[in-house]
Amino acid sequence: AQSVTQLDSHVSVSEGTPVLLRCNYSSSYSPSLFWYVQHPNKGLQLLLKYTSAATLVKGINGFEAEFKKSETSFHLTKPSAHMSDAAEYFCVVRSMDSSYKLIFGSGTRLLVRP
Amino acid sequence: NAGVTQTPKFRVLKTGQSMTLLCAQDMNHEYMYWYRQDPGMGLRLIHYSVGEGTTAKGEVPDGYNVSRLKKQNFLLGLESAAPSQTSVYFCASSYPGGSGHSLLNYGYTFGSGTRLTVV
Numbered sequence: 591a592q593s594v595t596q597l598d599s600h601v602s603v604s605e606g607t608p609v610l611l612r613c614n615y616s617s618s619y620s621p622s623l624f625w626y627v628q629h630p631n632k633g634l635q636l637l638l639k640y641t642s643a644a645t646l647v648k649g650i651n652g653f654e655a656e657f658k659k660s661e662t663s664f665h666l667t668k669p670s671a672h673m674s675d676a677a678e679y680f681c682v683v684r685s686m687d688s689s690y691k692l693i694f695g696s697g698t699r700l701l702v703r704p
Numbered sequence: 705n706a707g708v709t710q711t712p713k714f715r716v717l718k719t720g721q722s723m724t725l726l727c728a729q730d731m732n733h734e735y736m737y738w739y740r741q742d743p744g745m746g747l748r749l750i751h752y753s754v755g756e757g758t759t760a761k762g763e764v765p766d767g768y769n770v771s772r773l774k775k776q777n778f779l780l781g782l783e784s785a786a787p788s789q790t791s792v793y794f795c796a797s798s799y800p801g802g803s804g805h806s807l808l809n810y811g812y813t814f815g816s817g818t819r820l821t822v823v
Contacts, residue, residue: 694746
C-alpha cells in the first residue's frame with residue numbers, strides 16, 4: 591500500500607528565508623507524487639507533480655520539489671518565503687490500484703513571520 | 705468555466721437529519737471522488753466512482769452513501785447526520801478516458817468544498 595508522511599505538522603519561517611517542507615513516501619511502484627496548497631478557508635491548489643520524468647520538479651509561485659528514490663523523499667522547497675505563502679501544504683501520492691485515488695499526508699501548516 | 709461544482713457550499717444540520725451533497729463536473733471525467741477534511745488528518749477518501757453506475761468504498765465510508773446515475777454527477781448522502789460528520793467535504797474528478805489520454809499523467813480537479821456542521 592502506498593502512503594505519505596509529512597514530517598512536520600507546523601513550520602515557521604521568517605519572510606525572505608528559505609522554506610523546507612518534508613515528505614517521505616512509501617510505494618512499491620514508481621510513484622506519482624503531488625504537492626497541494628490550501629490557503630485559509632479556500633480550496634486546494636496544485637503546486638507541482640512528479641510523474642517519473644525529471645527528478646527536480648518546478649511548480650508555481652517559485653516552489654520546487656526533488657524526488658529522491660534512495661531516500662524515499664519528496665521535499666518541497668522555496669528559496670525565499672513570502673507572507674502570501676502562509677497556508678497548509680499537503681504531500682500526496684496517487685494510488686496505483688484501480689481507483690487511482692489520491693492519498694493525502696496529514697498536512698504541514700506554514701507560518702511566515704514578518 | 706469548466707470544472708467541478710459542489711452544492712451547497714455551507715450547511716448546518718441537526719443530528720439525525722439527512723442531506724445530499726451534489727458534485728457536478730463538465731469535463732467528461734470517468735473518475736470521481738468524495739473526501740472529507742478534518743484538522744490534522746489531511747483529506748480522507750469516503751467513496752469513489754470509476755464510471756457511470758459504479759461506486760466503491762474508500763477509507764471512511766461509514767454513515768455515507770453515494771450514487772453515480774449520470775456520468776457528470778456524483779452524489780454523497782448522509783442518511784442520519786451525526787456530530788462526527790462535521791467536516792469540510794471535497795469532491796474531485798479525473799481522467800476523461802479514451803485514446804490520447806494517459807491516466808498516469810492526468811491531473812485532478814477539485815471542487816471548492818462544502819462546509820457541513822452537525823449540531
